[in-house]
Amino acid sequence: MADQLLSISGLSAGTEDKPILHDINLSVGAGETHVLMGPNGAGKSTLGHVIMGDASYQVTSGSIVFDGQDVTAQAADRRSLAGIFLSYQAPVEVPGVPLYSFLRTICQMRPELKTSARKFRERIARISDQLDLDESFLTRELNVGFSGGEKKKIEMLQLLLLRPKLAILDETDSGLDVDALAVVSRGIEAYRADCDGALLVITHNTRILERLSVDHAHVMVKGRLVAEGPASLIDEIDAQGFGRFEGAGEKAEA
Amino acid sequence: MSETTTPELDERGRSKVADVDRSLYDFKKPEEGYERYGDGLTPDIVRAISAKKDEPAWMLEMRLKALEVYHERAMSPNWGPDISGLDLDHISTYVSPQTKQAQSWDEVPEDIKDTFERLGIPAAERESLAGVGAQYDSEIVYHNMREEVAKQGVVYTTIEDALHDPKWEPVVHEYFGTLIPMRDHKFAALHYAVWSGGSFVYVPAGIRLDYPLQSYFRLNASGAGQFEHTLIVVEPGADLHFIEGCSAPKYFEANLHAGAVELFVKDGARLRYSTIENWSKNMYNLNTKRATVGAGSKMEWVSGSFGSHVSYLYPTTILQGARSTCEFTGITFAGATQDLDTGCKVILNGADTTASIDTKSISKDGGINTFRSSVVIGRHAERARASVSCQSLMLDDISRSDTIPAMDVRCGSASVGHEATIGRISDDTVLYLMSRGCSEAEARSMVVNGFASPVSKELPLEYAVEMNNLIKLEMEGAIG
Numbered sequence: 001m002a003d004q005l006l007s008i009s010g011l012s013a014g015t016e017d018k019p020i021l022h023d024i025n026l027s028v029g030a031g032e033t034h035v036l037m038g039p040n041g042a043g044k045s046t047l048g049h050v051i052m053g054d055a056s057y058q059v060t061s062g063s064i065v066f067d068g069q070d071v072t073a074q075a076a077d078r079r080s081l082a083g084i085f086l087s088y089q090a091p092v093e094v095p096g097v098p099l100y101s102f103l104r105t106i107c108q109m110r111p112e113l114k115t116s117a118r119k120f121r122e123r124i125a126r127i128s129d130q131l132d133l134d135e136s137f138l139t140r141e142l143n144v145g146f147s148g149g150e151k152k153k154i155e156m157l158q159l160l161l162l163r164p165k166l167a168i169l170d171e172t173d174s175g176l177d178v179d180a181l182a183v184v185s186r187g188i189e190a191y192r193a194d195c196d197g198a199l200l201v202i203t204h205n206t207r208i209l210e211r212l213s214v215d216h217a218h219v220m221v222k223g224r225l226v227a228e229g230p231a232s233l234i235d236e237i238d239a240q241g242f243g244r245f246e247g248a249g250e251k252a253e254a
Numbered sequence: 255m256s257e258t259t260t261p262e263l264d265e266r267g268r269s270k271v272a273d274v275d276r277s278l279y280d281f282k283k284p285e286e287g288y289e290r291y292g293d294g295l296t297p298d299i300v301r302a303i304s305a306k307k308d309e310p311a312w313m314l315e316m317r318l319k320a321l322e323v324y325h326e327r328a329m330s331p332n333w334g335p336d337i338s339g340l341d342l343d344h345i346s347t348y349v350s351p352q353t354k355q356a357q358s359w360d361e362v363p364e365d366i367k368d369t370f371e372r373l374g375i376p377a378a379e380r381e382s383l384a385g386v387g388a389q390y391d392s393e394i395v396y397h398n399m400r401e402e403v404a405k406q407g408v409v410y411t412t413i414e415d416a417l418h419d420p421k422w423e424p425v426v427h428e429y430f431g432t433l434i435p436m437r438d439h440k441f442a443a444l445h446y447a448v449w450s451g452g453s454f455v456y457v458p459a460g461i462r463l464d465y466p467l468q469s470y471f472r473l474n475a476s477g478a479g480q481f482e483h484t485l486i487v488v489e490p491g492a493d494l495h496f497i498e499g500c501s502a503p504k505y506f507e508a509n510l511h512a513g514a515v516e517l518f519v520k521d522g523a524r525l526r527y528s529t530i531e532n533w534s535k536n537m538y539n540l541n542t543k544r545a546t547v548g549a550g551s552k553m554e555w556v557s558g559s560f561g562s563h564v565s566y567l568y569p570t571t572i573l574q575g576a577r578s579t580c581e582f583t584g585i586t587f588a589g590a591t592q593d594l595d596t597g598c599k600v601i602l603n604g605a606d607t608t609a610s611i612d613t614k615s616i617s618k619d620g621g622i623n624t625f626r627s628s629v630v631i632g633r634h635a636e637r638a639r640a641s642v643s644c645q646s647l648m649l650d651d652i653s654r655s656d657t658i659p660a661m662d663v664r665c666g667s668a669s670v671g672h673e674a675t676i677g678r679i680s681d682d683t684v685l686y687l688m689s690r691g692c693s694e695a696e697a698r699s700m701v702v703n704g705f706a707s708p709v710s711k712e713l714p715l716e717y718a719v720e721m722n723n724l725i726k727l728e729m730e731g732a733i734g
């Protein structure tokens with residue numbers, strides 16, 4: 001498994017009073033695109049957050065190895081600097097922090113992205129253009145007063161700026177209108193093309209996947225991975241729903 | 255900033271820093287050879303201060319009268335933070351460096367000059383100020399103003415000097431002590447008995463200053479008081495931005511600051527009064543500030559308070575003239591051992607007057623913030639409007655934040671509004687910022703700086719930078 005970018009083995013995790021994830025095994029190779037699907041409440045977002053290092057969840061067993069390093073005990077900032085990125089379903093508003101200086105700060109702290117003010121400005125301009133993002137956004141406060149679609153664009157902007165090795169997109173498509181969805185899809189494509197990074201797309205809407213070439217699909221039910229397969233699995237789910245997997249989740253639990 | 259060593263960890267593995275690094279402010283200079291009057295307060299000390307300043311008879315009478323009032327009054331205030339640690343019998347009311355007031359930094363004694371250089375005052379003067387006054391303990395050691403400003407008839411000097419000028423002595427006499435009467439409270443009486451230093455500013459009608467004037471107050475002596483008096487008259491149609499900065503090194507003995515600020519803003523004028531206060535945490539800051547505002551005029555307060563052990567501070571604005579306005583923007587930061595009782599008072603007397611009060615407070619490590627606001631709308635203040643907003647940020651479970659708004663509305667056509675929120679830094683926010691590479695400490699100070707930014711945006715640049723640095727210092731190592 002030395003060639004795997006992300007290897008999760010035997011991972012169980014949850015909150016203090018409630019186990020959520022059970023014995024997860026999942027591997028993502030460099031540059032691969034994986035999709036994680038499942039009904040609401042299956043634990044998909046939790047898995048995304050646990051990979052990122054969200055301290056509100058505790059890992060009770062198993063390990064997460066990223067890029068050859070065991071990151072199971074690492075805090076989120078260390079994982080971010082190592083190359084993991086999580087695009088949030090509901091990005092947090094941070095009043096009083098100007099978006100532009102925030103973006104500058106998170107780039108300057110990475111040796112590989114450190115650059116002059118002028119070159120940085122040019123990079124931002126190029127990416128904003130790719131995402132159809134009005135540059136007046138950059139003077140506003142981080143995510144404050146942005147619409148759902150605008151917030152997702154800001155997430156894509158950070159994704160393209162930070163060039164992570166692995167991007168986890170948590171329901172990035174939820175609540176977007178057709179135009180915004182098209183922009184986000186363009187952002188994901190740009191990430192695949194420019195950064196050659198791996199993707200783990202968490203979704204229950206297959207439309208965002210139409211323009212992506214998916215390598216593997218995973219199905220999660222009740223905190224367990226119950227099926228894994230090629231891209232054709234997505235079409236199957238599209239046609240039949242999760243019904244046939246739900247029994248599997250219960251069986252596994254029993 | 256000095257090198258940080260490996261922080262001590264508490265039982266939950268969080269780093270713990272006993273006291274923040276205040277080395278930027280926390281340097282002491284010897285007071286050898288200084289003139290220091292005995293502790294406590296007697297008519298002899300008051301006479302000695304007055305004689306040294308060679309004051310007109312009316313000022314000495316006023317001082318002696320104030321001393322009587324001071325002795326008559328019971329120890330007060332008795333409704334806010336505890337001030338029992340303040341033993342007035344052991345506070346020196348007058349400590350003077352033995353130097354003449356200079357107009358050039360080269361004439362200021364080396365150690366005092368070094369103090370102000372480390373605080374960045376001469377550099378700011380060269381770059382962005384119209385004039386500077388610098389007070390060290392009880393006396394102003396430096397005062398200077400750009401020539402072109404002086405040519406416009408602007409006066410920026412000490413009250414002592416103004417009292418020796420036949421042209422300005424009657425002006426000081428007319429205004430001094432009229433807005434804050436000596437009977438206001440015990441510490442106002444104390445102030446008038448022993449006041450020393452401060453500034454007198456006079457801006458003639460129609461003159462608008464392009465650059466601010468700035469006074470910096472430094473209390474170097476231990477166990478001493480600073481009692482400066484600031485008197486500003488802005489004549490009709492004139493415009494002034496005045497900045498005051500205060501700091502002191504830390505001592506174990508209590509220090510006292512009981513200054514008075516009297517601001518007279520005439521019709522159609524504007525005054526912006528900015529303060530950044532970073533007294534050390536042994537300071538009792540019992541300061542009184544008041545402004546009276548004429549028709550169509552504007553009074554703006556911008557205030558950042560970080561220091562002192564105990565503060566009682568409620569700048570007051572009297573909107574006397576019709577259509578006058580008051581804007582108050584303030585922030586207080588209370589850490590360990592700090593009990594800061596601050597706020598703002600506005601009295602709206604004129605018709606169509608407006609007041610907007612916007613304050614923020616940050617509490618951590620057991621610090622206590624109490625915000626008191628008082629809005630009084632008089633009987634004749636038709637259509638007056640006032641809004642008060644108070645936001646508090648608590649950084650842990652052991653700190654405290656209270657909001658005590660008072661409103662007294664005596665005019666039917668007036669309207670008032672009040673909102674208060676108390677919040678914490680959410681885990682979601684910290685995670686979001688950490689997942690973009692910020693450390694937990696960086697994430698927290700980013701949130702706190704963001705919270706404070708509506709105030710820092712209003713401060714002059716070098717003070718905004720200083721305030722951000724102060725927040726960073728206060729936040730460093732404060733994880734959990």
